[in-house]
Amino acid sequence: MDADTAVQDYAEASVREDRIRPLRVLVTGYRSNPHVGGQGVYIRELTRSLRDLGHNVSVASGPPYPELDDGIELIKLPSLDLFAEDNAFMALRLRHLTSWADLSEWLSHNSGAFGELYAFSRRLERFLAREGDRFDVIHDNQTLATPFLRINRRVPVITTVHHPIAIDREYALAAGGKWWERALTRRWYHFIGMQARTARQLPRLLAVSQAASDSHADHYGIDTDRVRVAFNGIDHDIFHPDAAAKPEPGLIVTTASADAPIKGLDVLIDALARVAAARPLARLHIIGTLRDGPAKQALAAHGLSNRVTTSSGLTREAIAQLYRRAHIVACPARFEGFGFPAAEAMACGAAVAASNGGALPEVVGDAGLISTAGDAASLANDLARLLDNPEEAQRLGARAAIRAREEFNWSRHALAASRLYAEALAERSPNA
Incomplete structure (x- = not known):
């Protein structure tokens, strides 16, 4: 069964069931900044929709902290935040020696590994040892650290999975470099083994696409029978068509949170x-x-620097306006577990030229053009087709807006999560 059918069947079945029983839900995320990547966006929108379903929602997060609606409690679990330190090696204090979370984070960071996931989950475990009785269920946003297995014995844990970070490691290693650079890459991604072991043992996962489910099965060995698939939603109050906004001929817009191979910016430049x-x-x-990096160097080598502009720190409203002005929104990633930029651009009525990386074909459907991931010639054909045929771009944009409105709904996603909560509680107590 494809993801579209699964989500639709599930939503229809949910309507026939009894009303959701309100629960005390703790949503957790080791980092939750809504302006850097999708983690904070996911937590903000999920918690809002869970609250609207009647749940009592709290969030436990490390820094940078999320932006939450009124009435949603924020529980801050401070990290050492070593990336903000001028000299992370000298950041250790005597008090940190009494906390394995602090000490492990310091040791990992200063030996070239990423230790925030494990350290956050240790802090969360310690918090729940004191206050775990306040919550019926824990909904974690892909931390997948081993302490969650112990937490699950105390409070049921449901985990959202987006895409396995093992894929990022594969692309980073494939980019080459000196032997010691590859060794440092392997050390940085050392946490992947922990995530794989944890994912295989947690009883219930919520995947944001069929590609997210399948890729975790391929890379981490999870049992897909334990996975419920439900698309992410988007904020349709912000991302929607506007008849007053006219596409600018030739303007291609893309989102690049990082100049990393998995994002495909190099393919788009080519x-x-x-x-x-x-x-x-x-x-x-x-x-x-x-x-300064490969993308900037490629632009200079192709003589395209004067054809490229950038903007950062934009509000969501400003991003929506850019999507409405775009002749094309390009989404060239080699892999996406979902693809917020594609979905949000579609909702604004933009013509999307995406790769077939991960979930992008699921998201775009028949409302955009799909090229082969990593293939610049394939993407160039789609760009040329839409640049030369603005009427086709307009037709695709209109179709995309309809698809986005029908398919990407946070209430539906929160409902899928709520059913998992009920299943987990029923399994532990027939009277739950």
Whole structure:
């Protein structure tokens, strides 16, 4: 069964069932900044929708902390925040020696590993030892650290999975570099083994796409029978068409949170180079910061630097306006567990040219063009097709807006989560 059918069947079945019983839900995330990546967006929107279903919702997070609606409690679990330190090695204090969470984070960071996931879950475990009776269920956002197995014995844990970070490691290693650079990459991603072991043992997972479920099965060995699939939603109050906004001929918009191989920015730059010479209006706007690195070097090598602009720190409203102005929104990632930029651009009525990386074909459906991930020539063909045929771009944008409205709904996602909560509690107590 494909993801669209699964979500639709589940939503219809849910309507026939009794009303959701309100629960005390603790949503957890080791980092929850809503302006950097999708983690904070997910927590903000999930908690809002869970509250609207009648649940009493709290959030436990490490820094940077989330932005939450009124009435949703924020429980701060401070980390050492070593990335903000000028000298992380000198950040250790005597009090940290009494906390394995603090000490493990310091040791990991200063030996080239990423230790925040494990350290956060240890702090959460300690908090729940004091106050765990306040909550009926824990809903974690893909921390997948081993302490969650112990937490699950005390309070049922449901975990959302987006995409396995093992894929990021594969692309980072494939990018090459010196032997010691590859060794440092392996050390940084050392936590992947922990996540795989934890994912295999947690009893219930909520995947944001069929690709997210399948890729966790492939890379982490999870049993897909334990996975419920429900698309993410988007904020339709912000991301929607506006008849007053007219697409600007030639304007290609993309979102690049990082200049990393998995994001496919290098593929888009190569594709732009292939179509730009014959199309003087073709230009690229990147939502993100373009630091010195491979992408910037590629733009210079292709002579495209004067055709590219960037913006960062934008409000969601400003991003929506960019999507409405775009002739094309390009989503060239080699893998996405869902793909918020594609879904949000579609909701604004933009013509989307996406790769077939991960969940993007599920998200785009028949409302956009799909090229082969990592293939610049394939993406260039789609860009040229839409640049040369603005009427087709307009038709696809109109179809995309309808699809986004029908498929990407946070209430539906929160309802899927709520059914998992009820199943977990019923399994532990027939009277739950």
